Amino acid sequence: MIGGVAEVESGETAGEDGGPSNGGPPGEKVRQRGPRRDAADNRDRVLDAAATAVRREGIAVPMATIAADAGVGVGTVYRHFPCREALLNALTHRSFELVLAAATRAAEANADAGEPGVEAVRRFLDRTVEHGGDLVMPMRGGPPALDERTVAVQSAVHAQLRALLQAGVRDGSIRADVTAGDLVIFGALLTERLPHVADWNTAARRVIDVYAAGLAPTAPPLRSTPVVPSPS
Amino acid sequence: MIGGVAEVESGETAGEDGGPSNGGPPGEKVRQRGPRRDAADNRDRVLDAAATAVRREGIAVPMATIAADAGVGVGTVYRHFPCREALLNALTHRSFELVLAAATRAAEANADAGEPGVEAVRRFLDRTVEHGGDLVMPMRGGPPALDERTVAVQSAVHAQLRALLQAGVRDGSIRADVTAGDLVIFGALLTERLPHVADWNTAARRVIDVYAAGLAPTAPPLRSTPVVPSPS
DNA sequence: GCTTAAACGGAAGATATCGTCCGCTTAAGT
DNA sequence: ACTTAAGCGGACGATATCTTCCGTTTAAGC
Numbered sequence: 001m002i003g004g005v006a007e008v009e010s011g012e013t014a015g016e017d018g019g020p021s022n023g024g025p026p027g028e029k030v031r032q033r034g035p036r037r038d039a040a041d042n043r044d045r046v047l048d049a050a051a052t053a054v055r056r057e058g059i060a061v062p063m064a065t066i067a068a069d070a071g072v073g074v075g076t077v078y079r080h081f082p083c084r085e086a087l088l089n090a091l092t093h094r095s096f097e098l099v100l101a102a103a104t105r106a107a108e109a110n111a112d113a114g115e116p117g118v119e120a121v122r123r124f125l126d127r128t129v130e131h132g133g134d135l136v137m138p139m140r141g142g143p144p145a146l147d148e149r150t151v152a153v154q155s156a157v158h159a160q161l162r163a164l165l166q167a168g169v170r171d172g173s174i175r176a177d178v179t180a181g182d183l184v185i186f187g188a189l190l191t192e193r194l195p196h197v198a199d200w201n202t203a204a205r206r207v208i209d210v211y212a213a214g215l216a217p218t219a220p221p222l223r224s225t226p227v228v229p230s231p232s
Numbered sequence: 233m234i235g236g237v238a239e240v241e242s243g244e245t246a247g248e249d250g251g252p253s254n255g256g257p258p259g260e261k262v263r264q265r266g267p268r269r270d271a272a273d274n275r276d277r278v279l280d281a282a283a284t285a286v287r288r289e290g291i292a293v294p295m296a297t298i299a300a301d302a303g304v305g306v307g308t309v310y311r312h313f314p315c316r317e318a319l320l321n322a323l324t325h326r327s328f329e330l331v332l333a334a335a336t337r338a339a340e341a342n343a344d345a346g347e348p349g350v351e352a353v354r355r356f357l358d359r360t361v362e363h364g365g366d367l368v369m370p371m372r373g374g375p376p377a378l379d380e381r382t383v384a385v386q387s388a389v390h391a392q393l394r395a396l397l398q399a400g401v402r403d404g405s406i407r408a409d410v411t412a413g414d415l416v417i418f419g420a421l422l423t424e425r426l427p428h429v430a431d432w433n434t435a436a437r438r439v440i441d442v443y444a445a446g447l448a449p450t451a452p453p454l455r456s457t458p459v460v461p462s463p464s
Numbered sequence: 465g466c467t468t469a470a471a472c473g474g475a476a477g478a479t480a481t482c483g484t485c486c487g488c489t490t491a492a493g494t
Numbered sequence: 495a496c497t498t499a500a501g502c503g504g505a506c507g508a509t510a511t512c513t514t515c516c517g518t519t520t521a522a523g524c
Binding site for chain 3: 033035036038039042067072073074075076079
């Protein structure tokens with residue numbers, strides 16, 4: 001359930017300064033060797049443990065718990081992430097990258113197979129449910145301050161989804177008045193398996209299917225009146 | 233935005249022991265007078281402040297912050313709620329009562345006006361979005377241990393929604409393969425206004441409309457194949 | 465195998481938060 | 495107006511958690 005995650009963000013840990021193109025000049029000490037293997041492993045382990053722990057105990061889970069779950073000392077956690085917030089940000093970032101990957105794959109598959117656009121959307125949403133546990137978005141009730149890089153990934157997701165929808169509109173399988181933001185909202189739901197809902201996967205798929213059915217241009221038109229505050 | 237909340241749960245604070253039917257027998261000291269008015273006010277104010285604070289800062293918001301926001305001392309908070317968890321439970325309880333009220337009203341309106349069942353569902357979901365801010369469900373990442381009374385309200389919600397759906401199936405406006413749990417899942421989404429989604433209300437209504445459209449029995453059938461783990 | 469710098473672990477100091485306690489205030493009967 | 499008990503506030507001792515620091519361990523290059 002955690003296995004295939006690391007590769008998604010491979011390359012971001014090392015290539016931070018545009019390459020080791022240092023002739024050796026003055027004052028500036030740049031990283032000579034890449035990170036040790038055990039260090040890289042530990043970083044991933046911490047991230048995985050944090051994802052699980054946050055899902056289990058919420059965003060306020062103690063760093064010590066995360067460290068213990070990862071099988072490392074607290075010091076190691078702080079070596080990789082300067083502070084709690086940095087760790088949570090990294091978590092969020094990883095989640096968005098997974099979502100981006102799902103959106104991208106859905107778009108590609110769609111382009112290749114020439115199936116209706118709505119199918120690509122459906123596949124994207126399915127993937128989101130599948131990833132479920134790995135998608136930890138500590139934005140809920142926590143530090144909503146997404147860092148720069150994460151915002152970038154987020155935009156990429158939007159762009160990818162926009163493309164997906166447009167393809168669907170073009171081939172006539174999706175109504176024109178749906179936005180990428182709608183899909184993000186919908187997808188965010190799917191990352192939050194409500195603890196008390198039994199049979200989550202099945203139920204989630206049903207919700208997806210109903211939504212997908214509603215995407216058809218032949219379905220009833222959307223209302224135009226605004227949602228009123230409280231018509232008593 | 234908080235105004236009409238108190239009455240929903242009026243009566244629960246006082247009538248806890250089945251009525252003041254004490255002839256005066258032995259040892260047992262029962263509450264003689266109801267709660268003072270200022271006390272009741274403060275309880276509500278604390279609850280409101282807690283709802284806002286939790287939404288703003290997350291479930292880990294300090295009790296001191298809640299107290300300050302409510303304009304009372306910490307002591308007062310602890311007078312009304314024995315511990316942090318009790319306060320969060322009360323919050324959850326209140327949320328569910330709001331949802332229950334929305335579901336009940338939707339069902340009644342539907343019975344009276346004789347409109348299609350799917351409209352009642354749509355109205356219910358709309359109400360959920362309207363309440364938005366008041367619906368704080370600290371179940372996410374927090375103490376998921378719902379207390380007995382809250383679970384009862386939750387069941388009532390399910391029952392009401394089940395009735396709503398059945399009516400829709402009967403009048404032919406809703407497909408038969410949707411469950412009350414589906415609506416709960418969907419509704420839960422709507423209580424979580426993602427901070428970064430602009431124009432939330434409009435977007436949420438669009439999502440609702442698409443879902444409602446998908447509820448029509450004429451829409452494409454739901455898939456029967458399970459969501460596969462990862463078809464590479 | 466040896467050297468070295470990176471990485472590790474966990475104790476400990478600094479903070480933050482909890483929940484209690486108790487003297488003062490106030491609503492509500494008489 | 496007076497009495498009384500409920501209610502209030504916020505300082506305070508007890509924890510819980512964060513983050514730093516540094517002696518020890520280990521991967522990687524020679």
